[in-house]
């Protein structure tokens with residue numbers, strides 16, 4: 160990615176990852192998954208759209224599903240600290256020289272004035288503050304199922320140049336909590352936060368821009384296990400792509416699901432606090448086979464290979480830029496790949512690179 164200009168104005172004050180807008184092909188099938196299985200609460204729905212939220216959320220939605228011809232990501236939205244930060248967003252991104260659009264209140268149901276951009280990484284990003292408050296279901300145990308999801312936690316995006324993406328997000332005031340590198344300092348992935356958890360956005364090295372997943376948090380592992388049992392009971396176990404398991408990075412207990420259009424949704428127990436300014440960065444060796452699964456279980460190849468198309472602000476698919484640096488799946492799974500459990504235990508600590 161070409162070097163970005165350094166704006167002379169301050170960036171918008173981002174609080175957190177707040178909502179995603181996904182294009183889906185069949186609203187009824189999506190409703191059966193996101194409401195029927197995941198148990199998300201319907202704030203508003205019509206024939207073409209679903210506005211959903213999780214149980215601890217009081218803003219109008221954290222997920223919009225909109226029926227359309229091409230399953231894709233239409234927007235990732237960050238909440239900013241006040242409505243005044245929208246002017247800062249316009250000024251900052253105009254100096255970055257990217258496409259900037261102001262949106263009137265109500266352009267998105269339940270959201271006030273907003274700013275949408277095509278960010279330097281090629282993603283459709285929204286900044287907003289005002290959003291309609293709706294009932295918070297935190298204590299509504301009468302309607303929460305055994306798999307209750309508490310809130311949206313993060314976005315994971317696929318981008319070819321992770322260091323350049325990291326620099327861009329550091330310009331927005333995000334800080335790195337964890338990353339994956341090799342001995343030649345190639346960066347394969349990075350996790351960056353504004354709220355005091357491991358990440359609001361994860362940068363996954365690969366052909367991009369593509370959306371790798373959006374993640375919702377639960378409080379307990381049992382809720383994640385119930386979702387697996389629920390899918391089994393529906394004979395939809397093929398929606399389980401990876402996990403359940405324990406992450407190395409973030410230390411969260413995790414599950415990756417595929418929705419009816421193949422969009423990846425992670426369900427993730429709360430990770431750890433990162434709010435102090437001297438929070439130490441955790442750097443993992445790309446050959447450490449406990450980095451992505453603390454128990455050393457292999458990462459299924461589809462998790463590295465597949466991700467959702469991203470749309471521009473006109474709703475057109477964004478062309479991909481190919482990653483030129485080494486790909487994680489090639490250095491840890493392919494024929495030349497290898498990984499270790501104990502780095503200096505050449506006898507017992509290595510797994511064959513042919514692990515699935």
Ligand SMILES: O=C1C=CC(S(=O)(=O)O)=CC1(O)O
Pocket residue numbers: 313315361374406407408409411425427450451452
């Ligand atoms: O949220 C995450 C936390 C950790 C991991 S990893 O697979 O443990 O690297 C992946 C992830 O980005 O989905």
Ligand SMILES: [Fe+2]
Pocket residue numbers: 313315361372374425
């Ligand atoms: Fe994730």
